[in-house]
Amino acid sequence: MTSLARTAHPFTTGTVALAFTALAIVVPAPAGTIVLYAIICLVAILTGAGRGVILGLVVVAPLWFLLFLMHGVLGDSPRVPAPWGGTLSHAGVALAAVQGSRLAAIVTASLAFASVFDPNRFMQAAIAHRWRFDLAYVVVATLDAAEQLTVHARRLREAQRTRGLRVRGSLAVRIRAVPALILPLILASLTDADDRTLALESRGMTIKGPRTAFDPPPDTRLDRAIRWGALLSVVAAMVWRVAR
Amino acid sequence: MIALQNVTFRYPAHDRDAITDISLEFRPGEVAWLTGALGSGTSTTLLVAAGLAPRLTGGSFSGSVALDKRDPALASPLAQGIAYLGASPVLQLSGIARTVRDEIAIGPMNVGWPRERIVEAVDEAIDRFDISHLAPRAPLQLSGGETQRVMLAALSATRPHTWLLDEPFAALDHLARAAMAELLASLAQQGETIVVTSDDADLMLGLATRLIVFEGGRVALDGSPAALLAGDEIGRTGAGTTGAATMARQAGIAAPRPVTTRELVATIASPLADAAVLHKTTDGVAVTPHLDAVLQLDGVIFRYPKGPSVLKGITLIVRQGESVGLFGSNGAGKSTLLRLAMALEHPSTGSVYTLGSSTERRGPEDFAPEVGFLFQQPERQLSAASVRAECRLAPSYAGWDEERSASAIDEVLHQLGLADVAGDHPSDLPLPRRRLVALAAVLVTSPRLLLLDEPTAGLDDASREKVARLVRERTAQGLTTLAITHDAVFAHEALDRAVVLDSGRVVFDGAVRDVLDGKQQQRPAALEIALALQLQVGNDRRDNVARVIAEIQAR
Numbered sequence: 001m002t003s004l005a006r007t008a009h010p011f012t013t014g015t016v017a018l019a020f021t022a023l024a025i026v027v028p029a030p031a032g033t034i035v036l037y038a039i040i041c042l043v044a045i046l047t048g049a050g051r052g053v054i055l056g057l058v059v060v061a062p063l064w065f066l067l068f069l070m071h072g073v074l075g076d077s078p079r080v081p082a083p084w085g086g087t088l089s090h091a092g093v094a095l096a097a098v099q100g101s102r103l104a105a106i107v108t109a110s111l112a113f114a115s116v117f118d119p120n121r122f123m124q125a126a127i128a129h130r131w132r133f134d135l136a137y138v139v140v141a142t143l144d145a146a147e148q149l150t151v152h153a154r155r156l157r158e159a160q161r162t163r164g165l166r167v168r169g170s171l172a173v174r175i176r177a178v179p180a181l182i183l184p185l186i187l188a189s190l191t192d193a194d195d196r197t198l199a200l201e202s203r204g205m206t207i208k209g210p211r212t213a214f215d216p217p218p219d220t221r222l223d224r225a226i227r228w229g230a231l232l233s234v235v236a237a238m239v240w241r242v243a244r
Numbered sequence: 245m246i247a248l249q250n251v252t253f254r255y256p257a258h259d260r261d262a263i264t265d266i267s268l269e270f271r272p273g274e275v276a277w278l279t280g281a282l283g284s285g286t287s288t289t290l291l292v293a294a295g296l297a298p299r300l301t302g303g304s305f306s307g308s309v310a311l312d313k314r315d316p317a318l319a320s321p322l323a324q325g326i327a328y329l330g331a332s333p334v335l336q337l338s339g340i341a342r343t344v345r346d347e348i349a350i351g352p353m354n355v356g357w358p359r360e361r362i363v364e365a366v367d368e369a370i371d372r373f374d375i376s377h378l379a380p381r382a383p384l385q386l387s388g389g390e391t392q393r394v395m396l397a398a399l400s401a402t403r404p405h406t407w408l409l410d411e412p413f414a415a416l417d418h419l420a421r422a423a424m425a426e427l428l429a430s431l432a433q434q435g436e437t438i439v440v441t442s443d444d445a446d447l448m449l450g451l452a453t454r455l456i457v458f459e460g461g462r463v464a465l466d467g468s469p470a471a472l473l474a475g476d477e478i479g480r481t482g483a484g485t486t487g488a489a490t491m492a493r494q495a496g497i498a499a500p501r502p503v504t505t506r507e508l509v510a511t512i513a514s515p516l517a518d519a520a521v522l523h524k525t526t527d528g529v530a531v532t533p534h535l536d537a538v539l540q541l542d543g544v545i546f547r548y549p550k551g552p553s554v555l556k557g558i559t560l561i562v563r564q565g566e567s568v569g570l571f572g573s574n575g576a577g578k579s580t581l582l583r584l585a586m587a588l589e590h591p592s593t594g595s596v597y598t599l600g601s602s603t604e605r606r607g608p609e610d611f612a613p614e615v616g617f618l619f620q621q622p623e624r625q626l627s628a629a630s631v632r633a634e635c636r637l638a639p640s641y642a643g644w645d646e647e648r649s650a651s652a653i654d655e656v657l658h659q660l661g662l663a664d665v666a667g668d669h670p671s672d673l674p675l676p677r678r679r680l681v682a683l684a685a686v687l688v689t690s691p692r693l694l695l696l697d698e699p700t701a702g703l704d705d706a707s708r709e710k711v712a713r714l715v716r717e718r719t720a721q722g723l724t725t726l727a728i729t730h731d732a733v734f735a736h737e738a739l740d741r742a743v744v745l746d747s748g749r750v751v752f753d754g755a756v757r758d759v760l761d762g763k764q765q766q767r768p769a770a771l772e773i774a775l776a777l778q779l780q781v782g783n784d785r786r787d788n789v790a791r792v793i794a795e796i797q798a799r
Contacts, residue, residue, distance in 0.1 A: 120342040127353070140340055148339070151384070158588055159625030163685070164612035164641030184627030191671050192335075197300050199336040202329075204322035204354035204402070214349040214362050 003048020005116040009223040010125045016043075017113035019230035024105035026237045030094070033101035040105055044112040052112025059111070060104045067096040067103075119144050121217045128216035137205065149189065156184050246270045246293050246316070246406060246437065251307035253292055258303075258672070262288040263461045266307070272405070275428060275438040277448045277469060280458030281482030282704050283674050286441040287331060289458070290408045293439065294321045294328040311406070321408075322351055327399035331410040331675045331702055332621060333392045337383045344386070344394050345370070345379045351402040365401045372427065373397040378575075385548075388415040388620045388698065389574030389730070396424065406437040413444055414701040415620075417573045417730050418766045425451045443704045445473060445486040446733075446769065449503060457483050474500035484705020487733060487769025487786070494790030495797060505772040512777075512796050536600070537561045538693045538724045539585050544594035546580055554580045556748040558594075562726055564692075567719040569735045569756055570728045571765060572745035578728045579620060581745070582695050585726065586617045599693060613642045616691030620698050620728075622682030626670040631662055631681050634670055635688045642689060649688075656684045660710055676702045687714065694718065696727040700734045712738040732766035735759075737785055757781050 005013055020040050027036055041053045075092020082088045119140045126136035160180055161167060167177040200206060251266040263285040270276050270293070278286040291297035295316030298305040309316055311324055321328045330336055341347035348369050352362040370376050373393050378386065386394060392415045399407075407428070413421045421444075429451055432438050442448050448455075448469065455472045457465035459481040465472050472478050473485045476499045484490070488508040492501035502508040539562040546555040554577045562568050570578045583589045584596050587603035587610065596603045598611055608617065616638075619625055628634040632653055639649040657663045660680050665673060670681050683699060694715075700708045708731065715725050715738040729735050735742070735756050742759040744752035752759065760767045774784030777792060 118342060119340040120346050123340050137340075144339065155625060156627060158608070159619065159622075159627065160637075162586055162588070162608040162612055162615075162617040162619075163638040164609050165637075166609050166641075168607065168609075180627075187629075187671075188624070188627065194301075195332070195335045196339075198296060198330065199338075201296060201300055202294070202321055202336055203338055203398070204320050204351055205338065207320045207323045207354050210356045212353050212356055212359055212362060214346065214353050214359065214366075 003116070005044070005047040005049040005112070006118065008047075008226075009217050009219045010118065010122040011129070011219070012223040012226050013049075013113055013116060014122075015227045015230050017109045019234050020109035021106050022234045023237055024102050024109070026234065026241050028241075029099075030097035030101045033098070033105055037101055037105040037108065040108050040112070044108065049112040049116045052110075052115040053108055055111045055115065056104065056108030060100070060107050063103060064096075064100045067100050068093070071096040071099075114143060114146070117143050124213045124216045125219070127211045128213040128219075130210075133205075133211055149185070152188060152192065153181070153185050156188060157181055160184075245272060245312060246439075247310045248289070248293060249308045249310070251289075251292055251309060252305070253288060253297060254304045255288075256302040261461050262303075263292070263458075266292075266463060268456065268463065268466075270406075270437050270439050272435045272437050273432055274453045275432045275440065275451055276454045276456060277452035278439065278441045278456050278458060279443060279445070279448075279483045280464075280704075282676050282707060284458035284482070285461040286458050287410050287674065288461075290328065290410050290439065290441060294326055294408050295319075295324075296321065296328065322402055322404070323355060325402075325405040327402070327404035327407045327409075329395060329399060329407075329409045329412055331414070332623070333395040333415075334388070334621060336395055337391070341383055343380050344375065344383055347383045347394060348398045348401050351398055355402055365403070369397040369401040372400060374423065385551075387575050387579060388701075389417055389420065392416055393420060393424075393574065404436070407431065407439065409438070409440045411441055411443075411702050413442060413447060415574075415698060415730070418732070418764060420574060421447060421730075421766070443484055443702075443708070445484055445489075445705070446766070449473060449486055457481050459483075470503055471500070473503045482704075482706060488773070491770060491773065491786055491790040491793060494787065495793035497793070497797060505769045505776075508769070508773055508793070509776045512793055536564045537597070538564050538599055539726065540597040541581070541584070541591075542595050542597075544581075544584065544591045544596060546577075546584060546589065546591050553592075554748055555584075555591075558745075558748070558750055560743060560750060560753075562693075562724060564724055565719060565722045566741055567715055567725045567739045568727070568741045568743060569739040569759070570726060570743050570745065571730075571735075571752075571759055576745040577748040578745055579697055582617070582697055582726070582728060585693075585695055586615060587611060588617075609641075612691075613638050613689035614691055615693045615695065616686040616689065618683055618686050618694075618696045618699055620701075622697075623670070623675060623678035626678060626682060626685075629669055630667050631657070631670055631673075631684070632666045634681055634685045638685060638689050644689075652688050652690070653684075656688045659714060660684050660687075661707065676704065676707065679703065680707060683711065690718075690723070692723055694723065694725045694727075696725065696729075698728055698730065700729065700731045708734055709737075715739070732760050733768045733770075735765075736768045736771050755781055757784060 023036055024033055027033060044050055044053050071092035072088050075089025078090050079087035080090045122140055123136055165177055165180055166173050247269045248266050252261055252264050254261045266289060278289060280286050292309060299317045316324055338347060338350045341350060345366060348366045349362055352365050370379055373396060375393055375397055378390055378394060416424060425447060428438050452469045455469040456463055457478055464481045465477055473489050478485050486503045488505045489501045489503045492508055502511050541558050541560045544555055544558040545553055547553045572578050584591060585598055586608045587606050588608055590603060599614055626634055628637060635653040636649055657666055662680055662684055670678050679702060699711055712734050718725055739756050742754060742756040743750055744759060757771060759765050760771055770786040770789045771784050774789050
């Protein structure tokens, strides 16, 4: 079954992700950002973008740990007793919570959007809305860059493994393999950039003038309502924050 | 019409011109065929004619290029009715299409056609290239041959009047090649301009109306394909000719030589009966040696996550010393089978044993360097800063000392004609030579089992012969080769046994000669003539057939 996040108009998912990101900056932390993070996770899971929540956890969990270590454990006085013995910085723990929850909300909203992003639907929508094509392509290329890099990295990794490079096993083995994978990846990405230029030119991507959307995604009333709602919620939050 | 006038072009950071003083006109209604030895300048000529070099590549340029008196470099090729297909079609995928259908719509969409016209053009392109089964698939998940067909369909959707095609047949299976050749011929008849680089002389002979042979970046010959292929001059340029003409030359027949098998057979027709008696022998018959299995697949079913079954119950044994060709149409599951053999993938059901060990819970590094693997489009897997460094990777991972590595590298570079570029960066070499570098990097450790995915795609005649000779030498040494190929001449010259896949199942397992029937697979000239002379398996390869012809001519 196709999820709501994938069937919605790509501008809608983009606007919601941007709105969540803006709210994460505007709403008071940590209480507001923790609630916001919970809402983002819930919305992502319910609309079929749950992969973004998992990816978000993978990214932010080490950061949470570092923030807690840096501010909570090594932070300034006054210090309070820790549940496991020793002491923690009271202000440091609060700061870690502020930064950690804000970061989690922004990262999860972005990754949830990226996990359901469909370059083709976005381009079709951009053309239908008469966006500048080169601008739309830059957005797509940026959002798709991680995917392209992953494909490239997988290809090089396979090639190196077929020659005998060990990339699995102990941490030492994995670390030893990194230079043999990273440097070629950077160089190959640069070569690929040249090749892509040729490809874009030969496929007419650089042609100036109007284009036709071949299969534009439907932009429903609900989509538009959600986009306006997201925008208004950000404005309202800003007004409320300023007025406080 | 495209006219090049005194064009000289040099790529950035290169110390010699890629093409020098080229003056050519490509006219509507003609199929111009550009050929030459590796690095002779054919691909560069296409880039310049399309207005892509030096505009996108950089480099120094002199002379002029005109498309109907306009400079093609002033706009995108597509906007001017030019379809340009590079030698690596996968790089021309837009990267923004979810399905093949979307990919084909990219061109018409970019030139701003109304939606109804786009739909009509997309449907027509899908029909014309017979790819309706690929339409819903993701472009990046296609096989090499499928990508080539899709790209050709995508280019055709904007109805260009000029086609500049760099090795358009390289990854296509026999039937797709024939269909493509037929299509190009019909486009030329409708007044379109077709310019093709190719090393497949047998195919191009029936298609091209004009042959232009390049040598060292210059036009060496320009004329009728049949006349040039029959003559002596083409051989001196390093370019290949047809199988029949090659054998005729080997047999000592003077120019003008027969260029088709029919003509060659007619030349030697009278003493056929005697020849058949003379050479009826069973020497060299391809008999499967009853030795150890180096690759064994038992009831293998494989499907990619969320995808349909690619392999549907494969049972296959490849024994030591065999040279096996893996045949089948584009998308039959051949590359997947090879990936399973190298432990890059693992079967959903069944088991795979490589060199006697199960691939279960093992990876390719556990089988290297005893097993060598050449990917399709191997140029995209190159990772070192020089050709020599690329070849040193596998020996260094295997713990070879410097002396042993250096000796093996020198030998393989010499065998593949790469010694002169040992210090060059692979990216600075023309695409076909990059592919040879990748092959050298695999062969350097003399793997017991060699797995090759289209090893001769895009190579010139001389390089293909080198690869065929290497495989033959390996077989003579008791080493094993399993190669996917659509190159009938390579298959006939280098391989003994054929395994044919169709929709994920083995539908034939026997002698290569029986697969090259001229219907599903092209029949090489050597085999055609061997059959006419009633020569038996083992006596039907090019050198032997040429020797027989020479004997007949001498009597």
